[in-house]
Amino acid sequence: xxxxxxxxxxxxxxxxxxxxxxxxxxxxxxxxxxxxxxxxxxxxxxxxxxxxxxxxxxxxxxxxxxxxxxxxxxxxxxxxxxxxxxxxxxxxxxxxxxxxxxxxxxxxxxxxxxxxxxxxxxxxxxxxxxxxxxxxxxxxxxxxxxxxxxxxxxxxxxxxxxxxxxxxxxxxxxxxxxxxxxxxxxxxxxxxxxxxxxxxxxxxxxxxxxxxxxxxxxxxxxxxxxxxxxxxxxxxxxxxxxxxxxxxxxxxxxxxxxxxxxxxxxxxxxxxxxxxxxxxxxxxxxxxxxxxxxxxxxxxxxxxxxxxxxxxxxxxxxxxxxxxxxxxxxxxxxxxxxxxxxxxxxxxxxxxxxxxxxxxxxxxxxxxxxxxxxxxxxxxxxxxxxxxxxxxxxxxxxxxxxxxxxxxxxxxxxxxxxxxxxxxxxxxxxxxxxxxxxxxxxxxxxxxxxxxxxxxxxxxxxxxxxxxxxxxxxxxxxxxxxxxxxxxxxxxxxxxxxxxxxxxxxxxxxxxxxxxxxxxxxxxxxxxxxxxxxxxxxxxx
Numbered sequence: 001x002x003x004x005x006x007x008x009x010x011x012x013x014x015x016x017x018x019x020x021x022x023x024x025x026x027x028x029x030x031x032x033x034x035x036x037x038x039x040x041x042x043x044x045x046x047x048x049x050x051x052x053x054x055x056x057x058x059x060x061x062x063x064x065x066x067x068x069x070x071x072x073x074x075x076x077x078x079x080x081x082x083x084x085x086x087x088x089x090x091x092x093x094x095x096x097x098x099x100x101x102x103x104x105x106x107x108x109x110x111x112x113x114x115x116x117x118x119x120x121x122x123x124x125x126x127x128x129x130x131x132x133x134x135x136x137x138x139x140x141x142x143x144x145x146x147x148x149x150x151x152x153x154x155x156x157x158x159x160x161x162x163x164x165x166x167x168x169x170x171x172x173x174x175x176x177x178x179x180x181x182x183x184x185x186x187x188x189x190x191x192x193x194x195x196x197x198x199x200x201x202x203x204x205x206x207x208x209x210x211x212x213x214x215x216x217x218x219x220x221x222x223x224x225x226x227x228x229x230x231x232x233x234x235x236x237x238x239x240x241x242x243x244x245x246x247x248x249x250x251x252x253x254x255x256x257x258x259x260x261x262x263x264x265x266x267x268x269x270x271x272x273x274x275x276x277x278x279x280x281x282x283x284x285x286x287x288x289x290x291x292x293x294x295x296x297x298x299x300x301x302x303x304x305x306x307x308x309x310x311x312x313x314x315x316x317x318x319x320x321x322x323x324x325x326x327x328x329x330x331x332x333x334x335x336x337x338x339x340x341x342x343x344x345x346x347x348x349x350x351x352x353x354x355x356x357x358x359x360x361x362x363x364x365x366x367x368x369x370x371x372x373x374x375x376x377x378x379x380x381x382x383x384x385x386x387x388x389x390x391x392x393x394x395x396x397x398x399x400x401x402x403x404x405x406x407x408x409x410x411x412x413x414x415x416x417x418x419x420x421x422x423x424x425x426x427x428x429x430x431x432x433x434x435x436x437x438x439x440x441x442x443x444x445x446x447x448x449x450x451x452x453x454x455x456x457x458x459x460x461x462x463x464x465x466x467x468x469x470x471x472x473x474x475x476x477x478x479x480x481x482x483x484x485x486x487x488x489x490x491x492x493x494x495x496x497x498x499x500x501x502x503x504x505x506x507x508x509x510x511x512x513x514x515x516x517x518x519x520x521x522x523x524x525x526x527x528x529x530x531x532x533x534x535x536x537x538x539x540x541x
Contacts, residue, residue, distance in 0.1 A: 054160030155418030242300030348382035437474035
């Protein structure tokens, strides 16, 4: 993008369905050219409901929650200017910012926030949280009551499904037809499965974005995203593997941005079925994997190797005293022998059964090529590994309903910035990860840490959880993820948020030569002229 041209954005909004099948929520008479910024990602925009795909609209900063994640993976005020707790830590009071309006022009009120949050906490997305009530507590105060003291509540309120949307977001049946939020960008239109179009919110309480139109485009293939970025069909392309860095450096008008995130590639063991119901077998796998070699040879030097769930360069919640599993094939072989798996033919055997396992993974975050390396390394100590690359949803469904062996997975460990996230991985009843692991001491520590407000006391408990999990290894942390984003060289001011919850593209600027990539908006989208007003009018920028 060669700078920015300030195209004036004009008058009335409308909603309807365009001739090419896009669902629209607003329209505007615009000057012939405007600044358009297009972001390409692998992910599919297939829902408008923040309870389903709220993370997309949060990343684009269309919707905002009461509390947001800061750059040091902590929490800070969002739509709430601050909060307090009662003496018994069962009632939280959040004070709303003044002067905030939704994109439809209606003010952010206590009633609007209460209605939105009640829907959020009644959903499956947040059903596991001990929230009992959401109510008004004064002119600008929202009260949230919990059944037990719950220290990580502010962190959970950074999650996209808690973002506040206006009443006009819903149709008469309660379905979301357009996410009407409060952010610097507002929803304009979408084509299911392909793209979301948003526009600058000139009434935003902060600075008006330099971007007039922000387009989120689904481009699943890495090479296609790279080509579209190189050919000026995208201004930003995300979620590249490390192998793309050299290609990005070779292009004259684009550059790579890399940054550490609290996301890992890891192995999930089925701890309830053979052979991984034996801790020695799980530990043998960890000693058989050369993490450093995978980082250097498979991931182009982007890592680093993971020791525990939290990367210490991103968050202070990491237990820096964890002992890693060093690459040691001899120790791995001895652990298998101790577990009764002795050398046989092509694979080790136990009671006449070969050590044959299935390794499942899906195509994202370089997981298939990392899985191939793991497959080869495990074969060196006597495993016979069949690698299967399947759909993400298929693995999740099967692993939660039937016995499996080993899954290579990737997820953010701090997509809400609190170590309570460990509950999703290792709690015996509340975990969403599917290892089947159960440890009474881990459950006890996680429960205690939820109720303690003192940060140091909480950290001591989470450090112990990390130590126990490192010993028992129901999950084997392999490598931390370094995000690779390709960006047009004329983009300035882009500061990646480590927790990945928001792109914060409202902060970017463009080069000074004044020649923005602009689009002919007269032909960019077709509108039906007789659709009634849904989102309020937008003034000129």
